[in-house]
Amino acid sequence: PEAVLGYRVGERHTRPDEIVRYFEAVAAASDRVRFEVHGATHEGRQLVHAIVTSPSNQARLEEIRANNLRLFDAPHGVAASEFQSMPAVVYLAYSVHGNEASGSEASLLALYHLAAGQGPAVDPVLDNLIVIIDPMLNPDGRDRFVDWVNGNRGAEPATDPQDREHNEPWPGGRTNHYWFDLNRDWLPLTQPESRARLEVFGSWRPQLLCDFHEMGRDGTFFFQPGVAERTNPNTPDANQELTARIAEYHARAFDRVGQPYYSGETFDDFFYGKGSTYPDLNGAVGILFEQASSRARAVETKTGILQYERSVRNQFIATLSSLEAAVDLRVELLSNQRDFYDGVNDWAEDLGHDAWLIERAGSESRSRALATLLSRHGIHVYENSTAVEVDGVRHESGAALVAPLRQPQGRLLD
Secondary structure, three states: OHHHHOOOOOOOOOOHHHHHHHHHHHHHHOOOEEEEEEEEOOOOOEEEEEEEOOHHHHHOHHHHHHHHHHHHHOHHHOOHHHHHHOOEEEEEEEOOOOOOOHHHHHHHHHHHHHHHOOOOOOHHHHHHEEEEEEOOOOHHHHHHHHHHHHHOOOOOOOOOOOOHHHOOOOOOOOOOOOOOOHHHOOOOOOOHHHHHHHHHHHHHOOOEEEEEEEEOOOOOEEEOOOOHHHEOOOOOHHHHHHHHHHHHHHHHHHHHHOOOOEOOOOOOEOOOOOOOOHHHHOOOEEEEEEEEOOOOOEEEEOOEEEEHHHHHHHHHHHHHHHHHHHHHOHHHHHHHHHHHHHOHHHHHHOOOOOEEEEEOOOOHHHHHHHHHHHHHOOOOOEEOOOOEEEOOEEEOOOOEEEEEOOOOOHHHHO
């Protein structure tokens, strides 16, 4: 990265345009990397991602993608024997909160590592996975934060938490242009960043999504599972079992470098509008990472000085342990997604109702908006073709919308 950016990753905070420039440069230099633009923010900044895999997989990428989607829309036709030759799809999603900046820096290292690395630590990843690297889910927020912290730093890092560079003014960089928390927008999809991101998610249907965040400076490093009692009861047990198995990889990786960490505490796994939880009701496994934040270059904490470079390093380590887990548990991840969607009809059979009916009379614009939102989540909605009576109200043909539960996204719909 230094050859393109002019500084080592972690020495300063990288601007959104510099991140895009680096991703373009690596894609131009490597036959393992495909660079794509999937949207734009309110302020016109590009939303980008890289698709990284072996050159042989790149040559048949569309075939792999189409085959992967069978786990979603035709799971009963996918035999377990097919998993031996199917790559798994991993979505690495960094820094949805713009002032939780270390994740995006780690994405630069992850891209370089996979594009340039060789040997047993890299080859199995490239051969067995399709890795989608989304380096910054919130470019507008990141731009506000980076401008502040780079513009208020001195030649030497100020570690006092009361120093100016540690206290960005309201509204800060956490939110997007309209001060919307994009990590609460996976369900309502009110913002262009969220809608564009979900198109990438829906076009690939990853089996594992890693969501990289920061927390208060006095923490260490958190990875899921979270508090067991705060897990959404609609999340399948198999999902949490896989989450716990993946956690063992993170623990071993941090043990090797002596980095403190914790799991099973503090953070919930309940609201499906978050990046680490939305995948759980989409046949995938979502993992939340929380790194203690230096915000600026360095900060005093209860346990000593926390440097930005250390935060970036830890996010990179969690990236590598996630990829290692995905390689080793590839068949289990693929099977989990197949079984999740293959069981929808049996699940719907036990509910006691077959569909949701959306009344159109007097609320045509609202019902149309709801139907559009549902379709973005892959939920099919139809006009009622015959008259139907529900709770004593008769709906003539074409007067209502019907969303059946016996469809791939039935669980999410309900």
